[in-house]
Amino acid sequence: GQQVMQIPQYQHVQEGEDFTTYCNSSTTLSNIQWYKQRPGGHPVFLIQLVKSGEVKKQKRLTFQFGEAKKNSSLHITATQTTDVGTYFCAGGSNTGKLIFGQGTTLQVKP
Amino acid sequence: DSGVTQTPKHLITATGQRVTLRCSPRSGDLSVYWYQQSLDQGLQFLIQYYNGEERAKGNILERFSAQQFPDLHSELNLSSLELGDSALYFCASSVRPGANVLTFGAGSRLTVL
Numbered sequence: 360g361q362q363v364m365q366i367p368q369y370q371h372v373q374e375g376e377d378f379t380t381y382c383n384s385s386t387t388l389s390n391i392q393w394y395k396q397r398p399g400g401h402p403v404f405l406i407q408l409v410k411s412g413e414v415k416k417q418k419r420l421t422f423q424f425g426e427a428k429k430n431s432s433l434h435i436t437a438t439q440t441t442d443v444g445t446y447f448c449a450g451g452s453n454t455g456k457l458i459f460g461q462g463t464t465l466q467v468k469p
Numbered sequence: 470d471s472g473v474t475q476t477p478k479h480l481i482t483a484t485g486q487r488v489t490l491r492c493s494p495r496s497g498d499l500s501v502y503w504y505q506q507s508l509d510q511g512l513q514f515l516i517q518y519y520n521g522e523e524r525a526k527g528n529i530l531e532r533f534s535a536q537q538f539p540d541l542h543s544e545l546n547l548s549s550l551e552l553g554d555s556a557l558y559f560c561a562s563s564v565r566p567g568a569n570v571l572t573f574g575a576g577s578r579l580t581v582l
Contacts, residue, residue: 365511392570392571394571394573401573401574402512402559402561402573403573404571404572407570447511454525455500455525455566456527457514457571458514459511459512460511461510461511
């Protein structure tokens, strides 16, 4: 079945350093979504990418969707302590099923 | 408040028991999804409903069942509970299936002793 792999599983950075998480699907996706889950919280939608090669920015966050629509990345520039949490990618298929990656947990040392 | 309501927030029960988790989707959303999140694990897709009909099924155990009612609320039934069923169960909703944003509820934390 469809699988979405996300790496790394954990990342510890010093405040001010950059951070990147990568997402790879075993099948071509119709779209990819990114969610953030703060410690003790629930996943909250960040962004959706639909087009091949699409790049979107939200302040210090940059999201990319691969040309083959099978991979994606989230890059955070100059991390802050408020960036702490687990970042999930979720691959969407034409059937409507949304498969989440395992998530990357980000710790930021002040 | 995301608009998706889940009850109960916490539930402690014993092995072999049966529990029901309830979800009310955000106003206007027709599709409901159930996910299981075990400790330090990702979100495992269980099942999805759209306007009362089952739309997609994930790795949902035969001991688990779900339904969506005419008023669009959904229930997830977990029976013959095992220790390994202890997890956070999230409900999410979207306007329709497909390329839509999910709004998650706060989750129901189930502990099986």
